[in-house]
Amino acid sequence: QSVLTQPPSASGTPGQRVTISCSGSSSNIGSNYVYWYQQLPGTAPKLLIYRNNQRPSGVPDRFSGSKSGTSASLAISGLRSEDEADYYCAAWDDSLSGRWVFGGGTKLTVL
Amino acid sequence: QVQLVESGGGVVQPGGSLRLSCAASGFTFSSYGMHWVRQAPGKGLEWVAFIRYDGSNKYYADSVKGRFTISRDNSKNTLYLQMNSLRAEDTAVYYCAKTQYGDYPRYWGQGTLVTVSS
Numbered sequence: 543q544s545v546l547t548q549p550p551s552a553s554g555t556p557g558q559r560v561t562i563s564c565s566g567s568s569s570n571i572g573s574n575y576v577y578w579y580q581q582l583p584g585t586a587p588k589l590l591i592y593r594n595n596q597r598p599s600g601v602p603d604r605f606s607g608s609k610s611g612t613s614a615s616l617a618i619s620g621l622r623s624e625d626e627a628d629y630y631c632a633a634w635d636d637s638l639s640g641r642w643v644f645g646g647g648t649k650l651t652v653l
Numbered sequence: 654q655v656q657l658v659e660s661g662g663g664v665v666q667p668g669g670s671l672r673l674s675c676a677a678s679g680f681t682f683s684s685y686g687m688h689w690v691r692q693a694p695g696k697g698l699e700w701v702a703f704i705r706y707d708g709s710n711k712y713y714a715d716s717v718k719g720r721f722t723i724s725r726d727n728s729k730n731t732l733y734l735q736m737n738s739l740r741a742e743d744t745a746v747y748y749c750a751k752t753q754y755g756d757y758p759r760y761w762g763q764g765t766l767v768t769v770s771s
Contacts, residue, residue, distance in 0.1 A: 544697065577757050579698070586748055586761040587690075587698060593755065630698050632757070640712050642688070642758075647697035 545570060546631050546645035553651040559619040562648045564631035566612050570643055574634040576614040578607055581628045581647075590629070591616060618650075626652045655679045657749050657762030664768045669739050675732040675749030675762060683707070683727035686752040689734045691745035692764075701747070702734065703756065717743075739769045 547565040554560040564576065578591035589598055591607035594614065606617045618625055631645040661673040675687070689701040702723040703712045711723050722735040732749050746766050750758035 575755065575757070579758075581698075586763050587758075588761070589757075589759055592753070592757060592759075598759075628697075632698075632700075634756070638715070641714060642700040642703065642712075644690075644698045644700060 544646040545635060545643035546633065548629075548631060548645035548648045550646065551649050551651065553653055554618075554621045555653045556621055556623065558621045559617060560621060560650065561618075562616045562629050562631075562650070564614045564616070564645050566614075566633060566643075568612060569637040570612075570633040570635040571609065571614055572612040573636060576607065576609050577632045578605075578616045579630045579632065581630065583627070587630065621652055623652045626650055655751055655760040657751060657760060659747060659749050659762045659765035662747065662765030662767045664770060665739055666771050667740060667769055669769070670735070670737045671739065671767060673734040673736065673747055673749075673765060673767070675734075677730045677732065677749075677751065680751065682725075682730040686756050687723075687725060687732045688750040688752065688758045689723060689732075689747060690750055690758060690761075691743075691747045691767075693742070693745040696745075699745070703752075704732070736767070739767075741769050743767065744769045 575593045579587040580590045581587045594609040595607045635643045656678045658676045704723045720738045724733045746764040748764045749762045751760045753759035
């Protein structure tokens, strides 16, 4: 059971806009930044969004992040076949002695 | 460019030990914190441990606390993960990751597979 909750799957057709949610608590999302990672099949994770809504250089502006309270969302607009991947949210958690926590991951299928 | 190369994975019996290494290049290793993150076969990402740039602070997931030790040798640009008392549930690909300002995992290596099995 992951500390951050994501839907296990999401889907969309090319050109559509899809969103992936990430739900946490006051000790993680509620008080710290959220990060999003993309993992293409058979590869290492890649940073997609940092500090809630910032994109590293090289990440298309089709990807955007937002946060409200203890929840966050990743939006992908103009969906493309190469976006088919697993997506993970992550945050620092202030509880216990401190730890990083990940969501369980969302498998995005482009129909 | 940032390069992270993990090594040391393999097959080990339950109760055994293994030491993973992560050779870093392309950046000033001694200036950045480092993470270990693992992924069991067919499962999601699980954070394992974090060490600050100078080794002054270390953090561990509850699932590995007391069994795993993260360390670094800044003179060798290398990160380590000493894994003791290994269990079947420790079977996973282990990734090392370089942080960016704010201590989040920014760049990831390609991972090394650890299999705990008799």
